[in-house]
Amino acid sequence: MLINALKLALQQIRRNVMRSFLTTLGIIIGVAAVITMVALGNGATAQVTAQVSSLGTNLMMVNRGQGFGPRRDRVSAPAFELADVTAIANEIAGIKAIAPVSSGSVTLINGNTSWSSTVRGSDNQYLLAGNWTLAEGRNFSDDELADGSSMCIVGQTVVKELFSGESPLNQKMRIAGNNCVVIGVLKGKGQTSFGQDQDDIVIVPMMNYQRRLAGSRDVHQIYISLEDGVDTDHVEQRLTTLLRLRRNVAASESDNFNIFNTTELAETLTSTTQTMTGLLGAVAGVSLLVGGIGIMNIMLVSVTERTREIGIRLAIGALEHEVLLQFLVEAVVLSSLGGLIGILLALGLSWSLALLMSMPFIFDVSISVAAFVFSAAVGVIFGYVPARRAAQLNPIEALRHE
Amino acid sequence: MNRADTLIRFDGVTKSYGSGSAQFQALKGVDFEVAEGEFVSLMGPSGSGKSTVMNILGCLDVLTSGEYFFRGVPVSQLDRNQRALLRRNHIGFVFQGFNLLARTSAMENVELPLVYRGLGRRERNRLSMAALAKVGLEKWAHHHPSELSGGQQQRVAIARALVTTPSILLADEPTGNLDSERSEEIMQLMSQLNREQNLTILMVTHEPEMAEYSQRIIHFVDGLVDPARSRQTGSAGAQYAD
Ligand SMILES: Nc1ncnc2c1ncn2[C@@H]1O[C@H](COP(=O)(O)OP(=O)(O)OP(=O)(O)O)[C@@H](O)[C@H]1O
Ligand SMILES: [Mg+2]
Secondary structure, three states: OHHHHHHHHHHHHHHOHHHHHHHHHHHHHHHHHHHHHHHHHHHHHHHHHHHHHHHOOOEEEEEEOOOOOOOOHHHHOOOEOHHHHHHHHHHOOOEEEEEEEEEEEEEEEEOOEEEEEEEEEEOOOHHHHOOOOEEEEOOOOHHHHHHOOOEEEEOHHHHHHHOOOOOOOOOEEEEOOEEEEEEEEEOOOOEOOOOOEOOOEEEEEHHHHHHHHHOOOOEOEEEEEEOOOOOHHHHHHHHHHHHHHHOOOOOOOOOOEEEEEHHHHHHHHHHHHHHHHHHHHHHHHHHHHHHHHHHHHHHHHOHHHHHHHHHHHHHOOOOHHHHHHHHHHHHHHHHHHHHHHHHHHHHHHHHHHHHHOOOOOOOOHHHHHHHHHHHHHHHHHHHHHHHHHHHOOOHHHHHHOO | OOOOOEEEEEEEEEEEEOOHHHOEEEEEEEEEEEEOOOEEEEEOOOOOOHHHHHHHHOOOOOOOEEEEEEOOEEHHHOOHHHHHHHHHHHEEEEOOOOOOOOOOOHHHHHHHHHHHOOOOHHHHHHHHHHHHHHOOOHHHOOOOHHHOOHHHHHHHHHHHHHOOOOOEEEEEOOOOOOOHHHHHHHHHHHHHHHHHHOOEEEEEOOOHHHHOOOOEEEEEEOOEEOOOOOEEOOOOOHHHOO
């Protein structure tokens, strides 16, 4: 009997191509929209979280100047000294790693190949503070740092561009005309959310940078990574007090340095992406609703025709439950077909969008199921309920339906 | 009259539409009998209740009071499913409007009652083609109702009513939409079925010439049988055939 109902339902679907198509379309749109939007939102959140944690979750960056960004006072404000770094390390508790950083753009040369990159002078705490790990080789030793040895640690982009991807370990290259030996290679981190390539990096001992490359003793930045569970705000306050003192900032003046905190950044970005995900979810919800209303409309508009049809079937001897089963099967077939197409469409769409926006592809099963169930329920309820009402009429009443 | 071969009997049947002050009594106590193999015409002015009687006979509608016996079975005691099975197994109905399924070929329309009887595809095709051939429409088997003339649609409807070889054919103005030549053909077909297959036929008609094909006329006036104008015609039907 089920097979018979299935046959009849399929015949009915074929006969009402437009109605079937529109019903299915409503479900497809609803399901696809929800799944895609949620996948995008989740992907974006995951991407931001990954990037922030690649910066190091408890990282503070101290820059000169009043704020973050290209301000004039950033240059006019005095640079830091190595002594500042020592002072901070001695006086502030809860610091896991602290590293002075000076950086500049340089041209790197290996044989006939050249590459423009950023070189950073720092010490052997830089890797820990900046949340880097070595793919191969080693960090600077204390002696090498004290000597300002001509050695360097390079990032993956440099390996790719300058050594065509082969291991550069113990090879020589030239940094702005100075020789250096590669002693370490960093593991890749990828791009930041601002599109910056973090792997395009060369690190040399601070002393080497100051003497050979910069020709000045300026320290541009201080990277501080805190122990887990340390109160970031408290450390930031103490740091501010200490630096104001050391940089002779009068009480009436504002800070001539600024502290950038990845924990804060993470919070901001996370709340932003959460807002975005919520927004996408709302848009998706509206699509689902619109799809549902579409299905409802089709079903309600066709009620008269379907009621008359049910009247005909009853009149020629169909039993009530046979007619009902047929209409139920029709609604279920259309709804599940729509849901299936919707899910496939959403998979393709969110996967290619994720690829396009270089985001991770995250498929939320429970949301997909929920969207599917909702659309299918709308399809089944609005397809089945009017049919049930019609099948309970006397055949002649169903035939007279207007 | 109370014969053993009584197929249907109406016993004081009334039918009211609506309720309260809007209530309208379409049938006011109708009594009549039809024997197996009879060919009967229902006549009477418009609004006299002919279609109402046919709908009750066809189990498409329920009566308000009185009783309708089908082969001695009181139909108002049957439940919905039993009435549906009565329609399925014993009754062929031709509607005043044709009531064919749209966007469905003539053959599929004719097959539909067989689908609910659970027949296989082959058997359905064979029977529906035979039924279409009977009404002279085998060439139109694969056309949709919208591609057929009114008369052709009426003939598809008749084929659909006949395909299950019912005990009784109920036809509400089967020639209402046909020209006189086509009407003659349909009437000849019906009296042939009546004679050769002993098919009981009840037909509503406004045309006295068509009524002459039947053996008996039941005349309705204002929701009641008018005995004065109900009569036997000159036709000999299955009843009198050997
Ligand atoms: N569903 C309904 N609701 C209310 N009144 C109805 C309904 N169906 C029929 N009637 C009324 O019942 C009476 C009998 O109707 P019926 O259709 O049986 O007439 P008829 O003899 O078949 O007429 P015609 O020759 O025009 O087809 C009419 O007065 C009609 O208005
Ligand atoms: Mg009528």
